[in-house]
Every structure is written in C-alpha cells, then in structure tokens.
Amino acid sequence: MSFSIPASQSKIVLRQRPEARVISTLGQGDSTFEYVTEKLPSVAEVKDGHVLIRVEHVSLDPAMRGWLRDARSYIPPVQIGEVMRAGGVGTVVASKFPGLQPGDQVSGTLGWQEYAHIPGKACEKRQVAGGSTLLDYLGPLGSSGQTAYWGIFDVGAIKANDVVVVTGAAGSVGSLVVQMAKLKGCKVIAVAGSDDKCKWLKESLKADEALNYKHADFKKTYREVTQKKYGYIDVVFENVGGEVLDLTLLCLKPGARIALCGAIADYNNPKPTGLKNYQTLIAMRAKLQGFIVFDYAKRYHEAERDISKWLADGSLARKFHVIGDGAKSAKEALQLCPQALNDLFDGKNVGKMVVKVAEPLR
Numbered sequence: 299m300s301f302s303i304p305a306s307q308s309k310i311v312l313r314q315r316p317e318a319r320v321i322s323t324l325g326q327g328d329s330t331f332e333y334v335t336e337k338l339p340s341v342a343e344v345k346d347g348h349v350l351i352r353v354e355h356v357s358l359d360p361a362m363r364g365w366l367r368d369a370r371s372y373i374p375p376v377q378i379g380e381v382m383r384a385g386g387v388g389t390v391v392a393s394k395f396p397g398l399q400p401g402d403q404v405s406g407t408l409g410w411q412e413y414a415h416i417p418g419k420a421c422e423k424r425q426v427a428g429g430s431t432l433l434d435y436l437g438p439l440g441s442s443g444q445t446a447y448w449g450i451f452d453v454g455a456i457k458a459n460d461v462v463v464v465t466g467a468a469g470s471v472g473s474l475v476v477q478m479a480k481l482k483g484c485k486v487i488a489v490a491g492s493d494d495k496c497k498w499l500k501e502s503l504k505a506d507e508a509l510n511y512k513h514a515d516f517k518k519t520y521r522e523v524t525q526k527k528y529g530y531i532d533v534v535f536e537n538v539g540g541e542v543l544d545l546t547l548l549c550l551k552p553g554a555r556i557a558l559c560g561a562i563a564d565y566n567n568p569k570p571t572g573l574k575n576y577q578t579l580i581a582m583r584a585k586l587q588g589f590i591v592f593d594y595a596k597r598y599h600e601a602e603r604d605i606s607k608w609l610a611d612g613s614l615a616r617k618f619h620v621i622g623d624g625a626k627s628a629k630e631a632l633q634l635c636p637q638a639l640n641d642l643f644d645g646k647n648v649g650k651m652v653v654k655v656a657e658p659l660r
C-alpha cells in the first residue's frame with residue numbers, strides 16, 4: 299500500500315474537567331476540550347513495537363463522560379492535555395510491529411485524532427468477513443455487541459419466555475439487546491425516548507412493546523404493561539438508571555435479575571438522587587448486578603462468533619448514526635466530536651453514534 303503520511307495532524311485534547319455536561323466549544327472560556335495540531339512521525343520515526351494508524355471512524359460513548367471525571371473507576375480518567383480517549387477503526391499506514399503491516403485494518407483505542415501512534419499490541423487486526431464491515435467493530439462486533447451479549451446472556455441469564463425490559467432500547471447497546479432477547483424467545487418491553495424510536499423498535503426490531511418514557515402517562519402505562527399485561531418482569535437490561543429504574547423496582551417478579559449496564563440519566567448529574575424503591579429487591583429476592591464488559595475479554599471470541607453469524611444470516615440488524623459525513627476535512631470532522639457527545643445525552647442517535655474522521659482507504 300502506498301500512502302504518504304502528512305507532516306502534522308489535528309487532535310482534540312482534554313482542557314478542563316466539566317461540572318455537568320461537557321462545554322462543546324473548543325479552547326475558549328469554560329470549554330472542556332481544545333483542538334491542537336502536532337507533528338507526525340515519518341515512517342522511519344515510528345517507535346519500535348508501534349504502528350501509525352490512519353483513523354477513519356471514532357466511537358461516541360456515554361462512558362466518555364465518566365472518563366472525564368477524576369474519580370476511582372474501572373479505568374483511569376483522561377488526563378488534562380491528553381487526547382480524548384475513544385474507540386476507533388482505521389488502517390495501518392506504517393509499522394514497526396511484527397504482527398501488523400501497512401494496509402491492515404484495525405480497531406482499538408485510537409482517540410479523537412487523525413492518526414494514532416500506538417503500540418501494535420494495543421490494537422486488533424480485523425479480517426472483515428462477508429456480511430460485516432470494519433465499522434461493525436465499533437458496533438455489533440465491538441464493545442456495544444460484547445456488552446449486549448454478555449450483559450443479557452450471562453448477567454441477565456435470560457431464558458425463553460422471560461419478560462425482559464430494556465431501557466435505552468434504541469441506542470447502540472440497547473437495540474442489540476432487544477434483538478438478542480427476541481432471538482432467545484423472550485418477551486421484550488423496550489423503553490426509549492421518542493415515538494419514532496418506539497416505532498422502529500416495534501416494527502423493525504420486533505419488540506413486543508415499546509414505550510416512550512417522555513410521555514406524560516408513561517409511569518401508569520409502564521406499570522399496566524409490565525404488571526397486568528405481562529405479569530411482572532423477569533430480567534432488566536438497564537442502560538439508563540434514575541427514575542425509570544426506580545419505577546422498575548416496583549414491577550419485578552420474585553427472583554428477577556437486573557443487569558446494570560449503565561446509568562446515563564445520571565452521568566451528567568453532579569448529585570444523583572438515588573433509588574427510593576430498593577427495598578423491593580429484598581422482598582422479591584431480586585439481584586441487581588453491575589458489570590463491565592472488559593471482564594469478558596477472554597471470551598470475546600465466543601460472542602464474536604455468534605454475532606457474526608447473526609449479522610451474516612440477517613437475524614441481527616445494526617444501525618449507525620454517522621456524524622461528519624459531509625465534513626470537508628478530518629479536522630472539521632474531529633471538531634464535531636464534543637457536540638456529538640452531548641447529542642448522545644439528548645437522545646439524538648438511533649443505534650450506534652460514530653464520527654467519520656476520514657474516508658476509509660478500502
């Protein structure tokens with residue numbers, strides 16, 4: 299592959315930690331991030347054991363808001379001045395790592411930047427099989443798919459005919475969970491934030507019910523559906539937390555399992571209010587279990603095998619919400635990332651949100 303590496307690149311680095319939502323303007327006043335340019339290594343200057351990757355798409359994840367917080371967590375926070383951490387896919391353009399060659403397609407933590415100069419062992423070579431694309435490694439074959447798979451099958455331990463509630467159901471993880479639970483033969487009640495999303499969940503993803511939590515009568519409808527129509531809930535895949543989770547606690551069957559995947563309702567909230575109805579966990583002998591997808595890393599190949607098969611035979615649909623498609627340059631596309639992160643919290647996406655940084659080389 300012949301490709302000429304430019305002399306410099308642009309990237310988005312953390313400037314200061316936000317109190318609540320990120321401030322999406324760049325490099326002024328309270329801005330969370332700033333845009334910088336830096337010199338790129340030439341082919342000869344690539345470090346031993348490293349690769350230089352041309353970043354083509356970067357992932358936007360609610361978890362990024364947590365990575366900006368200087369607090370103990372499952373991963374250290376992004377430091378001030380560091381490139382914003384983000385999953386990404388791209389093509390190797392120079393390599394001093396024996397396992398990777400220029401032209402190889404890879405995924406990894408590439409960051410909000412045009413090129414990632416990282417250890418070769420920190421990224422995965424992707425041999426894109428029929429029925430999938432490199433972009434799928436940011437969606438169903440990436441962290442979202444792994445999270446959905448292990449969360450619903452292992453933590454949630456679903457069985458055929460279980461009544462399953464999925465919150466954040468029209469998002470990246472949620473939309474995959476809905477379909478995986480249907481593949482298992484469960485009855486799925488999806489919760490999402492617009493009528494259009496609910497229509498998609500019912501008509502395209504075959505959710506048995508889809509309820510808009512923004513409707514004024516949601517609480518009443520939710521209790522009627524989960525309790526009267528379906529006889530209470532066996533399994534919850536919880537992406538959102540907050541008030542809806544609190545309400546769900548009143549609608550559980552004895553022995554219910556709640557796979558606590560995320561709490562996006564509270565990520566921007568400096569003072570979450572907590573759950574008032576937690577005592578029903580005792581009465582219902584229910585289990586509320588948090589999980590982090592990385593803990594399943596040694597078993598990712600199992601999920602990848604099943605998900606690839608479902609993608610190839612059409613039993614699993616994926617949807618990407620691509621930002622930056624019309625951008626004139628990688629620099630312009632990268633500058634859209636901070637606002638795109640806020641857009642996730644405003645529910646502007648259906649399916650997996652990504653920013654297209656550059657036209658894929660193949």
Ligand SMILES: NC(=O)c1ccc[n+]([C@@H]2O[C@H](COP(=O)([O-])OP(=O)(O)OC[C@H]3O[C@@H](n4cnc5c(N)ncnc54)[C@H](OP(=O)(O)O)[C@@H]3O)[C@@H](O)[C@H]2O)c1
Pocket residue numbers: 358359360361441442445466467468469470471472489490491492495537538558559560561562563564589590591592642643644645646647648649650651
């Ligand atoms: N545990 C793990 O290892 C792991 C791994 C990956 C992701 N996660 C978690 O999984 C969840 C989903 O992640 P994702 O990448 O798939 O994001 P996503 O669902 O594609 O995007 C976020 C969605 O959350 C909904 N939302 C935002 N603010 C909300 C609020 N206040 N109340 C209710 N819904 C709200 C929005 O949809 P609406 O229009 O429906 O509001 C939005 O589209 C997140 O909580 C994330 O942190 C956990």
